[in-house]
Ligand SMILES: CSC[C@H]1O[C@H](OP(=O)(O)O)[C@H](O)[C@@H]1O
């Protein structure tokens with residue numbers, strides 16, 4: 001069987017388009033959860049189908065708490081995306097992770113509190129596993145691409161997700177360091193949770209832009225500093241996408257880690273108690289498992 005893989009790229013701060021895409025088209029996608037951040041750019045990169053979504057919209061119009069994460073993930077799924085690469089700017093919580101380092105995230109701590117976090121709800125209840133919140137297989141492919149490109153990186157790391165939009169206090173930043181977190185940002189949750197519910201592989205490459213506000217020898221984070229580092233590293237982020245695309249095509253069948261079967265044992269609501277309106281709204285998400 002040939003690969004059915006379609007790579008979705010969610011571009012964070014500073015990554016609002018993709019180089020070298022062929023046969024491109026910006027597509028407007030409607031979802032039962034409202035509007036995604038922008039139109040989605042579809043195309044091919046080295047023969048691999050790719051869909052790109054600028055997380056904050058072109059021109060960076062939408063703050064983290066107002067992102068419609070459900071619509072974004074649903075729109076990617078509608079366009080056939082099976083594996084998602086999230087590219088994100090983050091602050092460093094470790095002295096050995098200076099700006100310019102890429103971290104292939106494998107864990108999250110979700111401290112967000114003002115966001116819709118599930119496709120499911122009253123009338124159709126589900127609980128997916130999140131012990132491994134990112135796809136390890138996709139993480140390995142990202143790491144292989146970073147090695148090939150000689151980009152300074154760390155293979156694993158915990159991303160602390162804060163609500164924002166303000167940056168942290170020193171007390172908060174210091175607390176997160178005692179928790180062993182590696183980096184901090186505002187966007188990857190509930191994105192990763194929703195990708196799991198939608199049975200898509202998800203992995204994050206976090207681009208360190210600053211030392212947040214805990215480091216005595218460095219200025220506190222500012223938008224200026226973040227943008228400067230993002231611009232300096234945008235070429236490497238784009239090269240990563242180009243190097244990752246052909247690696248995605250190698251998958252045969254469903255993800256061996258189980259991302260594409262995440263709902264197999266997740267739905268709790270008895271068939272006789274399922275809300276028909278919810279079933280209709282969630283059709284794209286649940287049709288593989290409920291038929
Ligand atoms: C401009 S700094 C704060 C902003 O950047 C990060 O976003 P993204 O993950 O989309 O690159 C961070 O989480 C904040 O939203």
Ligand SMILES: Nc1ncnc2[nH]cnc12
Nearest residue numbers: 089090091184185212221
């Ligand atoms: N220090 C920081 N805190 C939260 N989000 C960020 N994005 C980039 N740097 C950040």
